[in-house]
Amino acid sequence: MSKQLMRKNMKDKLSRLDSDLYILYSEQIKTNFIKEISSLNVRTIGLTISAFPEVNTEGIIHALWELGRTVVVPKCTPQDRSMTFYRIEDYNQLETVYMNLKEPNPKLTTAVEPSSIDLLIVPGIVYSKSGYRIGYGGGYYDRFLSNYKGKSMSLAFDMQLVDEIVSEDFDLPVDSIITERTTIMCKENREMGGLT
Ligand SMILES: Nc1nc2c(c(=O)[nH]1)N(C=O)[C@@H](CNc1ccc(C(=O)N[C@@H](CCC(=O)O)C(=O)O)cc1)CN2
Numbered sequence: 001m002s003k004q005l006m007r008k009n010m011k012d013k014l015s016r017l018d019s020d021l022y023i024l025y026s027e028q029i030k031t032n033f034i035k036e037i038s039s040l041n042v043r044t045i046g047l048t049i050s051a052f053p054e055v056n057t058e059g060i061i062h063a064l065w066e067l068g069r070t071v072v073v074p075k076c077t078p079q080d081r082s083m084t085f086y087r088i089e090d091y092n093q094l095e096t097v098y099m100n101l102k103e104p105n106p107k108l109t110t111a112v113e114p115s116s117i118d119l120l121i122v123p124g125i126v127y128s129k130s131g132y133r134i135g136y137g138g139g140y141y142d143r144f145l146s147n148y149k150g151k152s153m154s155l156a157f158d159m160q161l162v163d164e165i166v167s168e169d170f171d172l173p174v175d176s177i178i179t180e181r182t183t184i185m186c187k188e189n190r191e192m193g194g195l196t
């Protein structure tokens, strides 16, 4: 099946996700995520401001602030499809300027270098157990990951996992995926071979 069709089918499926389950699963993913990172030495974490039906990141961001971690979120430059991450300490530092997505206001925040991000949470719509991903199609994360050396992770609902994604040369997989049910060590799955 083509990437475009897989993306569309999953968007349709996600749009029917019951709102109580959306809240419950997001909460479980938050708990699993916080447990997971407490054993990782990560100070600065890059993630997006979610919009339904993406796994809700607002509670996660507040939990990270409480743990004293640095939270950085992306601002897109559509002209060259690049992203710059800015440190936020408060939701009031966000604005909506692009595609109805909340982004940091650069007048109120400070940009950080990609090299200072210890863990990047990569958004997406469809995922495989080996960490390949189909996003919204902007190619923002594929481009960013090509110059990124830190750890990467995705947060997903179990229903977003599929057996196989046919990857293209520029697709870069994440190290792990956290769902409401489990944590998938994608890097290890890939090293065992055979999975795409
Ligand atoms: N919450 C959240 N924030 C995020 C992302 C995300 O997936 N989720 N992104 C993850 O990458 C980046 C924004 N991603 C985008 C991906 C594609 C297009 C895009 O294709 N725009 C088309 C119009 C598409 C349409 O209307 O259907 C365009 O600009 O022409 C825009 C932004 C950064 N912020």
Ligand SMILES: Nc1ncnc2c1ncn2[C@@H]1O[C@H](COP(=O)(O)OP(=O)(O)OP(=O)(O)O)[C@@H](O)[C@H]1O
Binding pocket: 003, 123, 124, 133, 134, 135, 136, 137, 138, 139, 140, 141, 142, 143, 146, 170, 171
């Ligand atoms: N490293 C890169 N350099 C230049 N162009 C790229 C790179 N990675 C991806 N692209 C281009 O970006 C476009 C979108 O890619 P794709 O459909 O895989 O996006 P996606 O994975 O859904 O989006 P995202 O990575 O933002 O989540 C493709 O047309 C591809 O050619």
